[in-house]
Amino acid sequence: MNKTAAILASSERFNALFSPEGIAVIGVNSHPAKFGFVAAHNILRHDYCGRVFLVKRDSGELLGEKCLESVDDIPDGAVDLAFICTPAAANPDILRSCAAKGVKAAFVVSAGYGEAGPEGREAQAELVKLCEELGILLAGPNGQGLVSPPVGLCAQIVAPMPLPGNIGVVSQSGNLVSSFMNLVEGTGIGISRGISAGNCAALGVADYLEYFAQDPETAVSLAYLEGLPDGRTFFDRAKKASRVQPLVLLKGGVTSGGAKAAASHTGSLASNDRIFHGMCRQAGISRVADVEEAVDTASAFSVLPLPRGRNVFVLTTAGGWGVLTADRISRSRDLSLMDIPPDIMAGFDAKLPSRWSRSNPADLAGGETRDTLPECLELVVAHPDVHAVVLLGLGIQSNQAHLAREGKFYPDNGLERICKYHERQDMRYADAVVDLMSEYDKPVLVATELAAVQPDNPGPARLRACGVPCFSTSHRAVTALEHLARYAKYRETRGI
Amino acid sequence: MRAPTRFLSEFESKRRLASYGIQSVSERLVFSASEAEEAGRELGFPVVAKLCGEGIAHKTERGLVRLGLATPEMVRVAAEELLAKARPEDGETGVLLGEMVFGTRELIAGVVDDPQFGKCVMIGFGGIFAEVLADVSFRLLPLTRQDAIEMIDDLETQAVLEDFRGEPPVNREKLVDILLGLSSFAEADESIVSVDVNPLIVSQGIPIAVDALLEVRA
Numbered sequence: 132m133n134k135t136a137a138i139l140a141s142s143e144r145f146n147a148l149f150s151p152e153g154i155a156v157i158g159v160n161s162h163p164a165k166f167g168f169v170a171a172h173n174i175l176r177h178d179y180c181g182r183v184f185l186v187k188r189d190s191g192e193l194l195g196e197k198c199l200e201s202v203d204d205i206p207d208g209a210v211d212l213a214f215i216c217t218p219a220a221a222n223p224d225i226l227r228s229c230a231a232k233g234v235k236a237a238f239v240v241s242a243g244y245g246e247a248g249p250e251g252r253e254a255q256a257e258l259v260k261l262c263e264e265l266g267i268l269l270a271g272p273n274g275q276g277l278v279s280p281p282v283g284l285c286a287q288i289v290a291p292m293p294l295p296g297n298i299g300v301v302s303q304s305g306n307l308v309s310s311f312m313n314l315v316e317g318t319g320i321g322i323s324r325g326i327s328a329g330n331c332a333a334l335g336v337a338d339y340l341e342y343f344a345q346d347p348e349t350a351v352s353l354a355y356l357e358g359l360p361d362g363r364t365f366f367d368r369a370k371k372a373s374r375v376q377p378l379v380l381l382k383g384g385v386t387s388g389g390a391k392a393a394a395s396h397t398g399s400l401a402s403n404d405r406i407f408h409g410m411c412r413q414a415g416i417s418r419v420a421d422v423e424e425a426v427d428t429a430s431a432f433s434v435l436p437l438p439r440g441r442n443v444f445v446l447t448t449a450g451g452w453g454v455l456t457a458d459r460i461s462r463s464r465d466l467s468l469m470d471i472p473p474d475i476m477a478g479f480d481a482k483l484p485s486r487w488s489r490s491n492p493a494d495l496a497g498g499e500t501r502d503t504l505p506e507c508l509e510l511v512v513a514h515p516d517v518h519a520v521v522l523l524g525l526g527i528q529s530n531q532a533h534l535a536r537e538g539k540f541y542p543d544n545g546l547e548r549i550c551k552y553h554e555r556q557d558m559r560y561a562d563a564v565v566d567l568m569s570e571y572d573k574p575v576l577v578a579t580e581l582a583a584v585q586p587d588n589p590g591p592a593r594l595r596a597c598g599v600p601c602f603s604t605s606h607r608a609v610t611a612l613e614h615l616a617r618y619a620k621y622r623e624t625r626g627i
Numbered sequence: 628m629r630a631p632t633r634f635l636s637e638f639e640s641k642r643r644l645a646s647y648g649i650q651s652v653s654e655r656l657v658f659s660a661s662e663a664e665e666a667g668r669e670l671g672f673p674v675v676a677k678l679c680g681e682g683i684a685h686k687t688e689r690g691l692v693r694l695g696l697a698t699p700e701m702v703r704v705a706a707e708e709l710l711a712k713a714r715p716e717d718g719e720t721g722v723l724l725g726e727m728v729f730g731t732r733e734l735i736a737g738v739v740d741d742p743q744f745g746k747c748v749m750i751g752f753g754g755i756f757a758e759v760l761a762d763v764s765f766r767l768l769p770l771t772r773q774d775a776i777e778m779i780d781d782l783e784t785q786a787v788l789e790d791f792r793g794e795p796p797v798n799r800e801k802l803v804d805i806l807l808g809l810s811s812f813a814e815a816d817e818s819i820v821s822v823d824v825n826p827l828i829v830s831q832g833i834p835i836a837v838d839a840l841l842e843v844r845a
Contacts, residue, residue, distance in 0.1 A: 362743030366767055406741050409765035412781060413774050464780070624773050 144268035145342045147235035149324050150282045151212035153182035155205055155234070157225055158216035158241075159198055160187070166240055166288045167216040168193070170276065174214075177292055178283040182209055202228035211235045213267075214276065214286045219243035219254055223261055230265035237262065239272035240288060245330040246273055259333045274329025275305030278312070280322050281348050287327070296321020296598075298429050299343035301336055302355035303328055304383070307422070311353055314426040317586065319595035320433050323348040335360070337368040344372040352378045353429040366410050373415035374627050377432040377618050380416045381425045382407060415621045417614040424610055430600040431611035435574035437619040440518035442469035443612065444511050445492035448499065448524030453492030456521055456578075456605040463609065465616045468492075469516065478510040501556070505563035512567040512575060519574045519612055523605055525560055526581035526590030528553035533585065557590035565597045574615060577601045578608040631845040632820045636681050638723050640822075640841040647808035649824065650801075651836045654725040663706035664699045666724045673697045673727045677838075678709040680720035684840060695727060728837050730830040731792050735763075736805055738813040738822040746819075748809050750778055750802070752787065753826045760784070770810040775803040795832040802834050818844045 156174060160167035171185050175194050184205050187198035199205060202213075202225060213229045215222060219241045226237060244255035255272065262269040270277065276287025280295035289305065293312045298320065302308045305327035312325055323346065328336055336354055343349040352372065359365045372378055385404045411418040417432075419425045443466050447453035460468040471491040479487060482503050488494035495507065511520055532550035535541050541550070561577075568575045582591040583603035591601040602608035621627075635643070641651045655666035656679060667674050678691040686692050691712060693705040706722045713720040733753035740746050744767050751763030764781040766774045779802055782788070788797040805827070813819045821842040827834045 359743060362741070363745045363767070366744060403741060403743075403765075405761075405763060406739075406744055406747055406765045406767075409747065409778060409781070410744055410767055412777060413766050625771075 142342070142345065144235045144266075145346075147211035148238070148268060148270060148326075149277065149279045149284075149342075149346070151181055151210070151236070151284070153184065153210040154179070154212045154214055154284070154286060155184040155186055155202065155210045155229070155232075156214045156216070156286075157186040157202060157229075158218075158221075159185045159193055160216075161191070161193055165216075169288045170214055170216055170240070170286060171196075173276075173285045173287060173290075173292070177285045179285070180282055181284075184210055202232060205232050208233040212286070213237040215239045215241060216288070217241060219251075219258075219272070222258065226258075226261055226265060226267060230267055234267060236268040236270065238270045238274065238277055238286060239329070240274060240276060241271075242273045244272045245332060255330060255332050262333060269333040270326065271329035272332060275308065275327035277324070277326040278322065279324050291316055293325070294319075294321035295323070296433060297323050297348065297350035298353055298433050299323050299339070299346065299349035299351065300325040300353045301328055301339035301343070302326075303331065303336060303357045304355055305329070307355040307381070310422050311355070311426055311429075314422065315430065317595075318426075318430055318600055319598045320430045320600060321598070323350075335365075337365050337372075340372045340378060341368055344375040350376055351429050351432040352376060353381075353425060354378070355381045355383065355425075357383045362407075362410065366414050369416055370414035373618075373621075377429075377614075378414075378416050379425055379429045379432065379614070380411060380418050381420075381422065382418065415618065415625075417618055419614070423607065427600070427602060427607050427611040428614045431574070431576070431615055432618070434599055435576070435615060436568065436572045437622075438518040438574055438612070438616050439619065441465060441467045441616055441620075442516055442518045443467065443521060443609075444469060444471075444475075444514075444517045444519075445521045445523065446495070446508060446511055447492050447522075448495050448497065448504070448527065450488070450494045450496070452523040452578075452605060453488070453494050456523060456609065457492050459606050459609045460521075463613055465613045465620070466519075466609070472514055472516055475510055475514055475517075479507060482506060504556075504560055508560075508563050508575075509567055512571045512573055517573070519576065519616070521605060521608055521612070522560075522564060522575055522577045524579065525564075525577050525594075525601070526557050526579050526585070526588040529557045529589045530581060530585065533588065554589040557588070558593045561590050561593035561597070561599075564594065565599055568599070574612065576608040576612055578603070578605040580604065632842050633845045634681065634684050635841040635843060636679050636683065636718075637677065637686075637838060637840065638679050638721075639681075640839040641836060643841060644808070644812060644822070644824070644836065644839055647812040649805050649808045649812075649836050649839075650833075651839070652726040652728055654723055656721045656723050657706070658721045660703045660706040660710070663722050663724055664703045667696065667699055667702035670724060670726055672702075674702060675725050675727050676702060676705045676709060677723045677725075678712060678717070678720055679723035680713065680717040682714075682717045683720075686838075725837075728828045728830050728835050730828040730835075731794060732787060732797070732829040733757075733826040734797075734802075734829060734834055735823070735825040736809060736827050736834075737824055738768075738809050738819065739765075740820055746813050748775075748778070748806050748813070750806060751782070752784060766806075768810055769814050770807055772803060772807060775806040775810075778806065779803065794829070797829050797834065798832045805834060805836075816843075820844060 158167040185198040190200040285292040343352045484498040532553040582601040594601045676693045735753040746768040747765045764778045823840045
């Protein structure tokens with residue numbers, strides 16, 4: 132245990148895992164369906180900035196790279212990360228050779244360990260012991276691999292490779308790493324590190340969370356967890372990590388049916404869900420209910436400023452959206468649908484026809500002209516009593532433009548000109564959101580289903596290009612905002 | 628796996644909790660019917676009488692609780708009947724006489740020892756729907772005041788804590804103090820395995836520990 136702690140303390144070894152100078156893929160295979168091929172392919176396919184060595188039993192060439200027959204052929208000190216796809220029985224010798232070459236960290240893909248009965252558990256214990264002796268930081272085994280987009284590293288046996296960003300992902304299930312990253316892809320938000328923790332033989336979820344908390348590339352942690360060998364220690368460590376940055380956590384095995392599945396999946400003990408929930412609140416963890424909420428929340432933390440209070444103002448270009456959003460906020464324990472401040476009322480009265488709603492949600496009722504929306508938005512965002520803003524209706528003008536462009540009357544009848552105007556307007560609105568949010572350091576959450584169904588719509592597309600989330604429903608936006616508000620309050624009430 | 632445990636009597640459980648600020652009712656532990664009559668007069672009628680002993684964990688099921696005793700005669704009869712119900716395994720038994728507490732809202736509070744997270748403080752709604760509704764929340768030891776405030780806020784049925792059927796809102800400060808008291812109590816004494824304060828009756832807004840049971844390592 133002391134030895135493990137010493138290894139953990141060494142961020143040098145974590146750096147070897149997530150930004151290695153050089154990587155060796157061991158167990159390379161020329162069959163494109165084998166892990167040993169896919170891993171080599173995924174690393175070479177991207178622009179990893181370090182050196183890559185492929186170790187293949189029968190040497191030869193793969194994807195234009197000359198393969199080495201053995202780890203012994205790697206130049207001394209050229210590699211600090213080993214990515215191991217060989218059968219479990221071969222691994223002890225391989226790891227010894229790796230250590231001799233100066234390898235500091237290993238990701239072991241190989242199965243046949245803790246998940247594979249008593250013999251596997253014994254092999255896993257030996258693997259952990261050996262790596263401790265060799266001074267190698269052990270990730271996995273039985274994991275899908277890792278990505279580190281800031282250094283262009285895609286060392287995994289699955290897709291995708293996300294954009295570089297500031298969300299650190301760790302999961303006890305490799306598929307969930309993929310799900311998180313698939314959902315993040317296409318939002319304009321990026322990933323700093325992503326790792327499938329596999330059997331967590333030496334490094335558990337808490338170890339990665341601690342690393343993310345001190346990793347300069349990571350500003351938000353996103354974790355999927357099924358069970359915990361030592362809940363109390365996890366609590367203490369997660370609580371420390373959440374003081375540094377937000378920690379979004381999705382827990383599987385919450386019901387007895389799910390717990391049974393989790394037990395056979397990772398061999399983890401299920402916990403009393405109510406105690407787990409209380410633990411999360413106490414540790415400042417943002418616990419989420421599903422994969423979408425996980426990604427929405429992590430994306431929101433990734434980009435949006437934290438609200439400095441619970442007052443939400445809703446700005447909408449049409450009524451129904453505002454009504455539903457008002458209902459959602461009113462049901463929230465963490466947010467308030469504030470009364471419209473008199474000065475915002477007066478400001479809007481001066482800019483809009485009298486049919487606007489004159490309340491919060493402010494329904495502009497289609498009364499806006501060229502500059503109304505950005506001006507009204509600024510009145511709201513700038514107001515000292517407003518802590519967060521939800522904006523609904525981005526992209527509807529471009530949606531009409533889209534319909535017109537596809538139709539038989541386009542481009543005549545003035546349609547070309549008006550389409551361009553509509554699209555410019557939506558881009559201006561998106562720009563206003565980005566600019567005002569940064570100028571006033573307040574969260575503005577934009578929601579429209581067009582973000583999901585019409586990703587090229589200039590409104591959502593512009594936000595995405597600026598790296599700002601556009602939620603597909605206001606319900607999802609408000610749920611993410613609740614997490615922001617709760618975390619902000621957690622910090623405030625504890626003097627963090 | 629777990630070490631053997633034993634339960635302390637209600638009287639002893641409450642006595643220990645009281646030194647951590649967990650308020651109970653005025654009580655007298657007596658060992659005869661005539662002492663019971665005398666104690667009833669001191670406390671003021673109506674009173675509650677319960678059989679009290681180390682081995683007694685399920686009083687209601689065994690019919691060991693008598694409510695609303697309004698006269699010395701009623702107290703004497705109740706005490707005689709209760710003492711007659713004592714079984715050898717109950718250990719040394721007496722009759723615990725206490726003031727009758729009136730309130731429509733029942734809460735439960737306590738400490739549990741979770742296999743994964745260790746000792747946790749619990750608060751929840753009690754009464755006949757307690758188990759079905761299961762509106763409870765937990766925090767790990769030790770609690771900060773803010774943790775205690777938030778665990779009360781976490782309860783789903785907040786409306787029950789507000790003005791309720793002519794009674795004032797539950798005094799949250801007092802409830803927070805009880806939760807902090809449970810936390811300090813369980814932290815101070817390693818031998819505590821569980822604490823069950825049930826019911827915690829809300830009387831004029833003040834939560835009062837009407838019954839309590841301590842489980843300690845044997």
